[in-house]
Amino acid sequence: MLRLQQAAFDPGAETTGFVARAGAAGAVVTFMGLVRDTGGTLACMEIEHYPGMTERAVAAMMDQARARWHLTAALVIHRHGRLNPGEAIMMVACAALHRAEAFAAAEFLMDYLKSRAPFWKKEIGVGGAEWVAARDADEAALGRW
Amino acid sequence: MIDVLYFAWVRERIGVPRERVATTAATVAGLVAELVAREERYALAFSDLAGLRVALDQELASFDAPLAGVREVAFFPPMTGG
Numbered sequence: 001m002l003r004l005q006q007a008a009f010d011p012g013a014e015t016t017g018f019v020a021r022a023g024a025a026g027a028v029v030t031f032m033g034l035v036r037d038t039g040g041t042l043a044c045m046e047i048e049h050y051p052g053m054t055e056r057a058v059a060a061m062m063d064q065a066r067a068r069w070h071l072t073a074a075l076v077i078h079r080h081g082r083l084n085p086g087e088a089i090m091m092v093a094c095a096a097l098h099r100a101e102a103f104a105a106a107e108f109l110m111d112y113l114k115s116r117a118p119f120w121k122k123e124i125g126v127g128g129a130e131w132v133a134a135r136d137a138d139e140a141a142l143g144r145w
Numbered sequence: 146m147i148d149v150l151y152f153a154w155v156r157e158r159i160g161v162p163r164e165r166v167a168t169t170a171a172t173v174a175g176l177v178a179e180l181v182a183r184e185e186r187y188a189l190a191f192s193d194l195a196g197l198r199v200a201l202d203q204e205l206a207s208f209d210a211p212l213a214g215v216r217e218v219a220f221f222p223p224m225t226g227g
Contacts, residue, residue: 033227048153050219053203078226090227110227118200118219119226120153131154134223 001074002058004049006081011088014077022095023072029102030093031110037085043124047080047089050118054078061112065094068108069101076109078119108145114138147212149176151190152221155197158190173199174208176218190220198223 003009015030022028035045062074075093083089092109096102113119121132150163170176177194180187191197199206200219212218 050150050152050200050203050221053200053219056203114227115224116205117226118152118221118224120222121225122153131222132225134225139223 001076002055002062003075003077004054005077005079008079008087009077009091011091014075014091015093018073018075018093018095021073024097025072025095025102026097027099027102028093028095029099029106030091031106032091033089033110035083035085035087035089041125041127042085043126044085045083045089046122046124047083048120048122049078049080053118057117058113061109061116064112065105065108069094069096069105071096071101071105074105074109076113078113078117080119111138111141111145115142147176147215148217149180150217150219152219154222155190155220159186168212170212172208172212173201173206173210173218176212177208196222 011032019028058076062076065071065074071094073095078090092106094102094105094109096105115134115138123130123132146165146167148163149166151159151161156162168176168179170179177191181191194208198221199208201210201215202217
């Protein structure tokens, strides 16, 4: 399941709901990405995305994850719009029979979300605004899959 | 006519999020060359193709990909999701 939204989400409630839908899982891994609080230099972050392609790209990577690992449930929540330092940007949850599969699928989804889902982050700082540059390490991380 | 979409700093440099473009280009690179020849703002946005990505009908593609049958082309910098 994919949810794209501007509004903040409640990680605890999302986790509880996910576990309730996770079926015969023996392991649930959740990951959250936050807007880094840089110690007062960042005013907020703006996240732009490509409506339509975002849904397709994330659905494709979730299909790949389900084909690779036996998942009883998978969830991606990703926000867009304006976020404040410390706020959760996104969350991934994977449920499987055993923890190795849940961890691997969550890492796989994170690596692909970083570099293959059409989101772009802009940091609005006290001294100006700047688009976040993609990191070579994030692109290289796809090589391990 | 095809829809051309721009995201992030590509959108900011070109000044619009999307536009309808009449093109005779056979490939993405051909379309880029047509746009660059139009106005300086396009030349500025497309000055370094290695730093850009392109999607055709919402699927990542390469700059030498053919445009035949394509309805929507999008240009954007490398993605920074997650």
